[in-house]
Amino acid sequence: MARAKPHSSFLKRLSRHDVAVDLGTANTLIFTADEGIVLNQPSVVCFERSTKPGEATVAAVGREARALLGRTPTNLETIRPLSHGVIADFPAAEHMMRRFVAMARTQPRFGRRASFTVCVPALANHVERRAIRETALAAGAARVSLIDESFASAVGAGLPVSSATGSMVVDIGGGTTEVGVIALGGVTCSGSVRVGGDEFDRAIVNHVRALYGVVLGDQTAEHVKKTIGSALHGEPVEIMRATGRSVEDGLPRTIELSSEDIADALAAPLRQVIDVVRHVFETAPPELVTDIANTGIVLTGGGALLGRLDQCLAAELGVAVRVADEPLTCAVRGAGAAAAYRDAHAFE
Numbered sequence: 500m501a502r503a504k505p506h507s508s509f510l511k512r513l514s515r516h517d518v519a520v521d522l523g524t525a526n527t528l529i530f531t532a533d534e535g536i537v538l539n540q541p542s543v544v545c546f547e548r549s550t551k552p553g554e555a556t557v558a559a560v561g562r563e564a565r566a567l568l569g570r571t572p573t574n575l576e577t578i579r580p581l582s583h584g585v586i587a588d589f590p591a592a593e594h595m596m597r598r599f600v601a602m603a604r605t606q607p608r609f610g611r612r613a614s615f616t617v618c619v620p621a622l623a624n625h626v627e628r629r630a631i632r633e634t635a636l637a638a639g640a641a642r643v644s645l646i647d648e649s650f651a652s653a654v655g656a657g658l659p660v661s662s663a664t665g666s667m668v669v670d671i672g673g674g675t676t677e678v679g680v681i682a683l684g685g686v687t688c689s690g691s692v693r694v695g696g697d698e699f700d701r702a703i704v705n706h707v708r709a710l711y712g713v714v715l716g717d718q719t720a721e722h723v724k725k726t727i728g729s730a731l732h733g734e735p736v737e738i739m740r741a742t743g744r745s746v747e748d749g750l751p752r753t754i755e756l757s758s759e760d761i762a763d764a765l766a767a768p769l770r771q772v773i774d775v776v777r778h779v780f781e782t783a784p785p786e787l788v789t790d791i792a793n794t795g796i797v798l799t800g801g802g803a804l805l806g807r808l809d810q811c812l813a814a815e816l817g818v819a820v821r822v823a824d825e826p827l828t829c830a831v832r833g834a835g836a837a838a839a840y841r842d843a844h845a846f847e
Contacts, residue, residue, distance in 0.1 A: 518603075518613040518640075518834035521828075522596070522631060524581045525696055527561075527799060528831040529603045531613075536828055538603045540675075541565040544595040545577045560598040569716055583674035583693040584620035585627040586634060586816040596638040607821025615640035616834045618648040620675045621691040641773075646834050648672075649679025652688050652799040655833025656823035657743060660684060665787030669776060669812070670830060671802025673697050676772050678779045680787055686786060690779040690798070694771045696802045699724055706764030709744065711754050715743040725804070728768055730811035758806070765805075773815045780816075795819035799829040 518647065519530040522542070529538040540561030547558040557577055559567065568578050580591035593678055607667060615635045628645055635643045652670040653660050660681045670677040673696045679689040703720040707713055715723070719741055727737040737758040747754040776796070780788055796818055803826040813820040823829050 502710060506825045508715055518615050519651075519831050520588075520615055520617045520635065521616055521648075521806055521831035521834065522581065522592075522634070523672050523830075524579070524584050524675070526827070527595070527599055528828060529599065530828075530831045530835040531603075532835060533657065536831065538599055539598060540602075541826070542581050542595065543568065543579050544591050545571065545575055545596070546591070546594075547583065548574050548576060556599060557594050560595050561602075563718075568718065579814060583622070583695075584672060585623050586630040587618040588628055589634065592630075592634050593637045596634050600638045612641040613639075613790065614642040614644070615836070616644045617650050618830045619645045620648050620672075620677055621679075622675060622693065639722045641806065643803045646837060647679065647686050647689070649677045649689055650681060651833035651837055652677070652830045653679065653681045653797070653824075653833065654837045655829030655831070656797050656799055656826075658797060664794065665783070665790035667776075667779070667791045667796045669796055669798050669803075671695055671771070671772065671798065671799065671800040671805075671808075672830075676775060676800075676802070678776050678785050680779060680791070682787060682790075688779055688783050688817070692771050692775040694722075694768050695800070696724075697801065698768045699765055699805070702768050707741075707743070707756065710760065712746040713752050713754055714739075714746060719743060723756055727758045727806075728740065728761045728765070729806040730762060730765060730808040731814075732759055732762050733807075753792060759763075769808075769811065770839050773812065776812070776816060792818055795821060797821060797823050799823045799826045801827045 513557045513759055516557040521528040525539055527542045530536055543564040545564040545567050546553050555715045564577055571577050574723050580588040587591045611761055617631055629806040632643045648670055649668055653668040658666040661684045665680050667680050673692055675693050675695050677691050680687045700717055700720040704715050723741055727739050738755055740753055741756050742751055742753045803822045809820040809822055
């Protein structure tokens with residue numbers, strides 16, 4: 500199947516003062532028309548506790564803060580302020596966003612009074628959407644627009660979103676999986692489940708503990724997933740060594756894990772992803788289902804990089820599946836490019 504070309508013409512219509520933000524559970528990305536991706540950092544902030552009650556200062560954000568997860572002394576607290584794609588800790592999210600915007604503003608063409616377009620998951624309720632908007636305003640945005648993450652991902656993947664022909668995008672992020680059917684410049688029907696890369700990591704931790712009696716750290720589980728992770732059983736089988744804490748005596752223990760182990764671990768969360776895609780097919784108009792059967796499904800988001808995931812979904816759904824080019828950045832690039840669709844019902 501030929502890959503659609505990115506909508507580069509959309510980028511030319513962006514104002515240099517337009518900024519797109521993908522405020523994700525795992526990573527935050529910021530995009531500008533002139534510079535492209537100007538920031539890609541883990542959504543983590545570390546605070547240094549003050550001797551005064553209730554006061555704390557930001558010690559690190561992004562990669563520096565992520566390196567401290569599970570390692571911080573008592574005077575430091577590391578927080579991931581987003582959960583399932585929405586803000587769980589508003590003060591921490593505001594501090595993190597301010598730092599990220601300040602980092603992005605080192606780019607020469609980043610507007611001082613920029614308008615922000617921020618991706619939001621379909622499951623986000625009114626309160627969660629307002630929190631995202633207020634966080635962006637507190638970080639220095641002159642105006643904030645929210646865009647459906649499925650629509651943004653579809654634009655970033657180069658799908659013909661303005662066409663009457665339906666397209667389906669499955670965006671697997673750190674905390675959520677968003678499924679959207681796009682046609683005529685908007686989301687016709689959608690579904691969402693709070694399962695993503697973080698849930699994949701937890702599934703690996705739980706499976707390894709049950710199978711080998713070893714507790715892996717979250718970052719170790721993520722490294723295993725990225726190195727030998729597979730959504731399907733089959734050849735070639737990849738093997739790697741991982742070290743964790745023995746359940747029996749609490750001492751360090753190194754074990755060998757295979758891609759078959761990871762496929763077993765991920766079976767349950769992947770079933771939830773497949774179920775939400777099936778649900779969207781069931782609720783979509785028959786004409787659009789026919790279009791998708793002909794054009795296939797496109798995977799975006801960091802979770803799309805899981806080995807053989809496209810083959811797994813294709814086998815379960817009976818529809819061709821492909822991974823978008825640069826799936827991790829599709830949503831933020833699409834949010835920027837989608838400025839040409841300000842009147843689409845994907846915006847609010």
